[in-house]
Amino acid sequence: MVIDPKLRLSDPNGELTEDELKWALNYGASPFRRCHIEPTRINRFPCKTFVHGRIGDKRYLVYVRVTHEENEEQGTGPIPLCLLDAAREMNAEPRVVRLNIEYSTHYVNLSTCGIDALVAELKTSREAWNRILLKGKTIEDYYRICRKKISLLGLNVSLATGYDGKQLLSVDFTIDHVKLSTGTIDLWALIGSCGISDEYWMLTCSCGEPGCAGIELPFTVVHDKGLTLWRGYYLRPRKVFLFETKQYREEIIGKMKEFIARYKRDNLGTGLGVYFSEEGISTLENALWNVEGEKTEVVDINDTEKLSFRHGFKWPKADGVA
Numbered sequence: 629m630v631i632d633p634k635l636r637l638s639d640p641n642g643e644l645t646e647d648e649l650k651w652a653l654n655y656g657a658s659p660f661r662r663c664h665i666e667p668t669r670i671n672r673f674p675c676k677t678f679v680h681g682r683i684g685d686k687r688y689l690v691y692v693r694v695t696h697e698e699n700e701e702q703g704t705g706p707i708p709l710c711l712l713d714a715a716r717e718m719n720a721e722p723r724v725v726r727l728n729i730e731y732s733t734h735y736v737n738l739s740t741c742g743i744d745a746l747v748a749e750l751k752t753s754r755e756a757w758n759r760i761l762l763k764g765k766t767i768e769d770y771y772r773i774c775r776k777k778i779s780l781l782g783l784n785v786s787l788a789t790g791y792d793g794k795q796l797l798s799v800d801f802t803i804d805h806v807k808l809s810t811g812t813i814d815l816w817a818l819i820g821s822c823g824i825s826d827e828y829w830m831l832t833c834s835c836g837e838p839g840c841a842g843i844e845l846p847f848t849v850v851h852d853k854g855l856t857l858w859r860g861y862y863l864r865p866r867k868v869f870l871f872e873t874k875q876y877r878e879e880i881i882g883k884m885k886e887f888i889a890r891y892k893r894d895n896l897g898t899g900l901g902v903y904f905s906e907e908g909i910s911t912l913e914n915a916l917w918n919v920e921g922e923k924t925e926v927v928d929i930n931d932t933e934k935l936s937f938r939h940g941f942k943w944p945k946a947d948g949v950a
């Protein structure tokens with residue numbers, strides 16, 4: 629295939645206004661920012677909407693395609709030659725996201741495509757993503773912060789009486805057998821937290837909008853070396869807890885199965901607010917199916933050969949774990 633060299637010298641987006649360029653660069657940077665990675669604008673190529681970011685030793689070069697007509701089926705569109713050239717030169721993975729700009733008389737409507745997929749891809753660099761979530765510390769540091777305590781997570785599914793007097797199924801947490809008064813638990817986030825390390829909006833308002841209940845920060849959940857870290861501003865008495873990953877997953881997956889079975893059998897409400905419905909149950913079932921199939925590394929915390937600790941270090945068992 630012969631490629632017209634002139635094609636490589638022009639910006640495939642054509643002329644953009646100053647605003648359009650600013651929006652495009654902001655959206656191009658957003659997948660990196662969502663992963664706490666500092667993005668860089670790349671100016672030395674003819675294309676003006678290149679954003680670069682790296683996670684671990686992997687580099688990504690993102691081209692933001694700017695379009696002016698909504699067409700869902702179009703996806704992000706093909707990879708332009710200028711991106712391939714630039715990515716090769718920078719030894720980076722070429723990726724495309726699309727920003728669609730729709731002008732109407734009174735407003736500008738911006739919509740995007742490909743950003744969530746790129747965020748998900750960045751997070752597959754598991755070790756590097758874990759390091760970001762651990763904020764410069766190691767899981768061993770957190771173990772010391774927790775005063776060498778491995779806690780036991782409990783999830784209680786119980787009957788409660790709603791404000792309208794009806795019986796409903798309620799879910800609450802215990803840590804080391806002490807009940808956590810947390811408000812409404814987002815069950816999807818809870819199940820999801822058994823999968824990849826990430827930030828999860830575990831607590832929410834009964835309407836499904838965390839901000840409405842004054843929840844402004846997600847929980848950080850990191851699975852590393854057989855342990856699961858919880859870091860959450862709303863946790864008491866301290867903001868950090870460690871669990872054994874195996875116990876964490878088994879407790880949540882087991883109790884959520886019980887929740888679904890009782891909900892279906894007894895035809896109960898949930899106390900999870902108006903947003904929870906029949907559809908909610910099948911979404912929960914899908915979420916469970918996903919994390920159960922996920923190949924999360926669940927190592928035996930006493931199998932030191934699989935761990936990289938010095939001096940044959942062993943985690944102690946959590947209280948109450950046989």
Ligand SMILES: [Zn+2]
Pocket residue numbers: 833834835836837840841
């Ligand atoms: Zn609310």
